[in-house]
Amino acid sequence: MTLIITLLAMLSLLLCAAMSASAADIDLARKSTLEKVIQSGTLRVGLEAGYMPFEMTDKKGNIVGFDVDMVKEMAKAMGVKLELVNTAWDGILPGLMSNKYDLIASGMTVNQERNLKVNFANPYIIVGQTALINKKWANEISSYKDLNNPAYIITSKLGTTGEQAAKRMFPKATYKSFETEDQAMLETLNGKATAMVYDLPMTSIFFAQRGKEADMKFLDKPFTYEPLGWAINKGDPDFLNWLNNFLVQMKNDGRYDRIYSKWFDSNKWLKDIQ
Known part of the structure; x- marks a missing residue:
């Protein structure tokens, strides 16, 4: 009899624990950003x-690009x-953590x-640092x-992995930071710096637009591994x-390939960009 009572008590405890875990899971699901997006009817990016x-402004003032087409889908x-939600880069992570938007899709x-502060979905594209x-x-x-030479000046954009790579990999060189990619590239194009270090897609576009004509040298084989992913709150x-x-x-299902081809296999979109 005592054994039966003990077994029943153990079973009761197990059932209570299971019900408690189930209730916790349901509560967690209700608090998910996904649920909030569905309820509000708007996904804020x-x-x-x-x-x-990845993201840029066209001549009509619209934000367009690879990331934009992906989040539209x-x-x-x-x-x-x-x-x-167009946000300055140095405030983009704090903006997510303070719930100004639901996720970041910005070539991050x-x-x-960063992963100490936010979670990332699986990478949607792989890029790396190159040099002009x-x-x-x-x-x-x-x-x-x-490039790791004290005689050289290297530029990149403030707060980016290009800046991190330049400081980490070329400590002997002088590093100069700029607010935008264009400023950093123009500094190099005009001969005020030796090289500009930045992600492959951006350097490829600049080289095609202006660098090739100016006889710049393009080290187009990436020397870092950089997966880009969507960031969400922990x-x-x-x-x-x-x-x-x-x-x-x-x-x-073919949608990714179509979007990739539109932005990376063609430069027809350049004529519509500011």
């Missing part, structure tokens, strides 16, 4: 419109409206420092390793699961 071809899959590199060299130093520099497994499954679907 934080980005900085200045990173070609995201909002469509959720059945909600899309709201783009997944790294461990002013023609005055073109014959001296054949590899990115040559503690939200439901939203993370949805984003990862959405990306898998996009990459296997």
Whole structure:
């Protein structure tokens, strides 16, 4: 009899624990950003419109680009409206953490420092750092390793992985930071700096537009591994699961390839950009 009572008590405790865990899971799901987006009817996306071809402003004032087309498909899959929140890069993570938007889709590199503050969905594209060299130093520099020289000045954009790579990999060189990619590239184009270090897509576009004509040297083989991912707030497994499954679907039904080809395999869009 005592054994039966003991077994019943244990079973009761197990049932209570299971019910408690189930209730906690339901509560967590209700608090998910995904649920809030569905209830509000709007997906708010934080980005900085200045990173070609991921997000930029066209001549009509619209924000367009690879990331924009991706989140348009995201909002469509959720059945909600899309709201783009243009944000300065140095405030983009704090903006997410203070719930000014639901996720970041802004060509953001997944790294461990950022991952301490936010969660990332699986990478949607892989890029890396490259270098544009002013023609005055073109014959001296054949590899990115040559840039680690006290005689050289290297530029990049403030707060980016380009800046981090320049400081980490070329400590002997002088580093100059700029608010925008264009300013950093023009400093190098005009001969005031030796090289500009930045992500492959952006350097490729600048080289095609102005660098080739100015006899700049383009070290176009990336010397870092940089996966880009969508950032969301921590503690939200439901939203993370949805984003990862959405990306898998996009990459296997042809939509991802169409968007990629539009922005990376053609430069027809350049004529419409400010």
